[in-house]
Amino acid sequence: MADLLEYKCPCCGGAINFDSATQKMKCPYCDTEFDPAALMSRDEVLKQPQKDHIHWDTQTQSVWSEDEKAELRSYICRSCGGEIIGDAQTAAASCPYCGNPVVMTGQFSGDLRPDYVIPFKLDKKAAKEKYDAFIQGKKLLPKIFKDQNHIDEIKGVYVPFWLFDADVDANIQYEATRTRVWSDRDYDYTETSYFMVDRAGRIAFDRVPVDGSSKMPDDLMESIEPFDFNDAVDFQTAYLAGYLADKFDVGSEQSVSRANARIKTSAEAAFADTVTGYNAVLPKSGNINVQNGKAKYALYPVWLLNTTWNGKQYTFAMNGQTGKFVGDLPMDKGAYWKWWALYSGVAGAVCAGLTAILYFR
Amino acid sequence: MKKRTPLIPLLLALVLALLLPTTALAADAASLDDSDMVLYASSDSIPADASLLGQVAAAYDGSAVTDLAGLLSAGEIETLNEKLAAVRGSYGITAAVVTVDSMNDYFYAQDAADDIYDYIINADGDRPDGILFFITMGERKWHISTVGAGIRIFTDAGLEYMEDNFIDDLRDGDYYGAFDAYASLCASFSAQAASGAPYDADNLPKTPMSPVWFAVAVGIGLLIGTLIMTYYKSQLKTVRMQQSAHNYIRNGSMAITGSRDVFLYSHVNRVAKPKESGSPGGSGTHSGSSGASHGGRGGSF
Numbered sequence: 061m062a063d064l065l066e067y068k069c070p071c072c073g074g075a076i077n078f079d080s081a082t083q084k085m086k087c088p089y090c091d092t093e094f095d096p097a098a099l100m101s102r103d104e105v106l107k108q109p110q111k112d113h114i115h116w117d118t119q120t121q122s123v124w125s126e127d128e129k130a131e132l133r134s135y136i137c138r139s140c141g142g143e144i145i146g147d148a149q150t151a152a153a154s155c156p157y158c159g160n161p162v163v164m165t166g167q168f169s170g171d172l173r174p175d176y177v178i179p180f181k182l183d184k185k186a187a188k189e190k191y192d193a194f195i196q197g198k199k200l201l202p203k204i205f206k207d208q209n210h211i212d213e214i215k216g217v218y219v220p221f222w223l224f225d226a227d228v229d230a231n232i233q234y235e236a237t238r239t240r241v242w243s244d245r246d247y248d249y250t251e252t253s254y255f256m257v258d259r260a261g262r263i264a265f266d267r268v269p270v271d272g273s274s275k276m277p278d279d280l281m282e283s284i285e286p287f288d289f290n291d292a293v294d295f296q297t298a299y300l301a302g303y304l305a306d307k308f309d310v311g312s313e314q315s316v317s318r319a320n321a322r323i324k325t326s327a328e329a330a331f332a333d334t335v336t337g338y339n340a341v342l343p344k345s346g347n348i349n350v351q352n353g354k355a356k357y358a359l360y361p362v363w364l365l366n367t368t369w370n371g372k373q374y375t376f377a378m379n380g381q382t383g384k385f386v387g388d389l390p391m392d393k394g395a396y397w398k399w400w401a402l403y404s405g406v407a408g409a410v411c412a413g414l415t416a417i418l419y420f421r
Numbered sequence: 422m423k424k425r426t427p428l429i430p431l432l433l434a435l436v437l438a439l440l441l442p443t444t445a446l447a448a449d450a451a452s453l454d455d456s457d458m459v460l461y462a463s464s465d466s467i468p469a470d471a472s473l474l475g476q477v478a479a480a481y482d483g484s485a486v487t488d489l490a491g492l493l494s495a496g497e498i499e500t501l502n503e504k505l506a507a508v509r510g511s512y513g514i515t516a517a518v519v520t521v522d523s524m525n526d527y528f529y530a531q532d533a534a535d536d537i538y539d540y541i542i543n544a545d546g547d548r549p550d551g552i553l554f555f556i557t558m559g560e561r562k563w564h565i566s567t568v569g570a571g572i573r574i575f576t577d578a579g580l581e582y583m584e585d586n587f588i589d590d591l592r593d594g595d596y597y598g599a600f601d602a603y604a605s606l607c608a609s610f611s612a613q614a615a616s617g618a619p620y621d622a623d624n625l626p627k628t629p630m631s632p633v634w635f636a637v638a639v640g641i642g643l644l645i646g647t648l649i650m651t652y653y654k655s656q657l658k659t660v661r662m663q664q665s666a667h668n669y670i671r672n673g674s675m676a677i678t679g680s681r682d683v684f685l686y687s688h689v690n691r692v693a694k695p696k697e698s699g700s701p702g703g704s705g706t707h708s709g710s711s712g713a714s715h716g717g718r719g720g721s722f
Contacts, residue, residue, distance in 0.1 A: 249691050
């Protein structure tokens with residue numbers, strides 16, 4: 061039984077031995093007994109190589125035709141270096157990123173043509189209305205900011221996204237515990253049962269988007285998710301009329317890791333949800349293989365609103381399809397402390413009153 | 422409460438019973454006259470020498486406070502008399518204070534207090550319900566003796582509570598403060614007993630709330646205020662990265678191909694339940710030399 065020598069107690073980590081009297085594995089340190097079969101299977105699982113395999117097929121095939129290239133213009137901001145494209149009729153008055161009015165027009169050049177586009181469903185008026193509603197009902201927003209309430213410019217921009225499909229194979233081990241509590245006259249008992257739980261299975265993801273523009277803040281773009289891909293159509297340059305389009309400058313290979321992180325989190329959560337009936341579940345080990353990833357290139361509609369206040373630029377974004385509106389707002393510090401003192405004082409007085417009532421009851 | 426050997430007071434009571442026939446007779450005789458006469462009658466029949474009861478009887482004038490040790494000013498005595506008389510007036514409980522320089526022929530403050538009540542204050546038998554706060558400066562002992570309804574009103578736990586309220590004043594030499602606290606407590610205890618539930622182990626008057634509770638309450642208030650403000654602050658922050666990709670899970674694509682739940686081991690943790698430590702409440706009693714039943718509490722200061 062030389063191969064039994066190395067078993068470690070799952071409970072306390074001490075080396076455990078086979079106890080011939082009980083025909084079980086017994087830990088000499090904490091006296092816990094184990095079924096040898098259960099222990100061996102647990103050990104085998106833990107010894108398996110746990111490596112995540114991620115393979116992406118990031119190739120997209122379509123390229124711009126010469127006709128399409130002729131219709132497009134490229135605009136480069138001299139201030140921040142942002143590059144956007146529009147059709148020949150669109151005149152970009154200012155850079156959508158930094159608001160700088162000096163925009164240089166050049167001949168469009170590029171390699172990859174978008175596979176899909178979700179056309180704008182909401183217009184500039186809707187974006188303005190959303191903004192007006194967005195700054196209402198926020199107690200800590202400086203009143204001056206609200207009153208001045210000027211938006212420098214509202215621009216509809218097609219933002220390039222990489223879309224990743226993924227089939228995920230997962231095999232995850234959990235340590236789960238179930239507790240049972242009971243009492244008799246003299247003692248309270250807590251029985252903790254430890255389980256080793258395995259879950260293996262598949263899950264698939266469709267079109268996880270990753271912002272392909274380095275100029276566009278990633279957090280801003282992820283905040284206006286989700287986009288409904290059911291509205292997506294095959295790309296036509298006609299959809300660009302009247303809007304600006306950003307050109308991807310982050311390749312799909314670089315974007316993979318971001319999609320990967322989100323897919324992994326979701327896969328882990330989905331599998332953990334299947335481990336039920338326990339009081340506590342802790343993932344111990346596992347591997348998540350992401351396969352057959354296929355990257356597509358799509359343009360998603362975004363309204364960008366810029367305003368400058370107290371020398372700082374605030375950018376808001378609205379999902380041009382669903383109308384979801386986001387953007388960080390400045391905080392009135394004076395109002396914060398005023399309200400904080402008020403709420404704390406009232407809550408403290410109520411607490412003190414309640415304490416006194418309970419105490420003298 | 423200190424444990425006493427029950428034998429010693431019993432023996433002493435026996436000795437006293439043998440020694441005291443004169444006092445008892447004198448008190449009995451005096452009971453025929455009106456109370457003003459008691460003073461002179463008893464001082465005549467008892468030599469005003471070393472006998473404690475003789476000294477107290479000589480000074481006792483029927484009012485609540487008998488300050489033989491001279492600890493109080495005339496004005497203080499008057500105030501205390503009024504307060505203690507009010508207790509008697511309202512609840513029929515005789516509340517008295519007796520101070521002496523020395524117990525002389527008594528060894529135990531309990532016996533002295535019991536006898537002073539039985540043979541002097543209740544000499545006529547018209548004050549069967551009462552409480553006496555007795556202190557002797559020579560021995561620096563105090564004792565509270567309760568009689569009749571007083572035993573029910575001033576329970577053991579109640580007397581312990583009283584002690585906590587006056588003992589510091591007593592030790593600091595603020596005798597008026599101690600007696601004043603005693604007088605106030607006599608009134609509040611009597612009032613509480615009149616409402617049907619005397620102060621007892623499970624029903625003591627509340628001590629003032631510790632400022633720690635207010636500090637905790639204010640701390641909780643600050644926490645709640647901060648939480649509310651965190652909510653309002655979060656309204657201003659809407660831009661954040663997504664954690665997951667759950668919006669993009671392909672419908673029905675989730676398939677569990679292997680599932681295993683293996684029981685490894687279990688252990689039972691056993692914790693002894695805390696034992697209930699309920700106080701029995703009520704009052705313990707003993708019998709004085711006169712045969713009357715007394716409750717009480719005493720100590721040194």
